[in-house]
Amino acid sequence: MARINEHYLKLQAGYLFPEIGRRVAAFASEHPDADLIRLGIGDVTLPLAPAVVEAMRAAVVAFGNEAGFRGYGPEQGYDFLLEAIREQDFRTRGVELANDEIFVSDGSKQDSGNIQEILGADCRIAVTDPVYPVYVDTNVMAGRSGAADAEGRFEGIVYLAATEANGFMPGPPEEPVDIAYLCSPNNPTGAVASRANLEAWVAWARERDALLVFDAAYDAFIQDSALPRSIYEIEGARECAIEMRSFSKRAGFTGVRCAYTVIPKELSGSTASGERVGLNGLWARRHTTKFNSVPYVVQKAAAASLVGEGRKQCGEQVAYYMANARALREGLAEAGLKLFGGEHAPYIWLCTPDGLSSWDCFDKLLNDAHVVCTPGSGFGAAGEGYVRISAFNSRERVEQAIPRIRDAFCG
16 A cells, blocks of 8 residues: 655645635636736746847757757756856855856755755754745655644744844744754845844854755845845855755746756765765755756756846846835835835735734735735744735736725725
């Protein structure tokens, strides 16, 4: 008899975003004439930048002739993309990497879930709360937790509350932890880590021989050049941190799929007997065994987004979304609503008015304003009392949403 992985039974019935989709679909079915404005799931809406499209077109044409055709690509990524990443994402920030420290993949969501495969099942993890659900759920699936309590917190996982008091960027835990997941700019709160905050985390990890998994999927949205975009800008981070980045939001690749993970060669873990083993080699073994590389056409598109006209055009798209975020932040604040974020990330973290729960606030905005948001409690117990509003939509739709939200709460 085939036995199931019973750790899956600890999870809630559905992942957060499919549940939102289910509720929205039910509402739309009952109210077919409702004009829904979707500011929930963080999916991009602008078309791909022209220079990116041209790079894809040229790559497709090349596949139609003998000289340009390619079969299986290198699992870790083509050198042209690795070099562009090294130069544009890191060397410009004073960080040096080697090509074989970068692993191109089809998404940071996958990487953040898969990275735990090279780590021991008895490792204890810490997450900020609220948090991107994938960090927690994939570790629960792997057996690194007990059951969830009434608030949805899993036994054995250390939750670090991200609150207004700590700027939604908590510091390291006091208790023993082997792996800590960090996200900056943060999804869902929109907060960004200061240099001092990251320095404290790196110092803690080096002292405790712990691993940091740093998700920088929204790095392109940071507006202040003095703020760190990479954890490797912090001295000593190469010895304790893995970094993940994505082209999904910075270049509109949510439907194209390209990302990468950086694992420095200095980074190591230990066996049960105390032997040190490099994580770079372990991840290379996992990556080359289970992954057959991102398509050449997609990697050409990703490289085009990093240089020249493509970089400029993608930067303009990021600026467009950030202008949406500013309009949401200012328009809702003028109505007296309490909110955070929207300055270095495309998300507004809105306090639910009148003591509404996160899901009640979601339902109110859906039913009264015909606006879709994301309930904060879906990101963790500390997200209760908040909703996340996304700036990923057209300017016109964002401007229509602002008075609807204001009227729903203040009208």
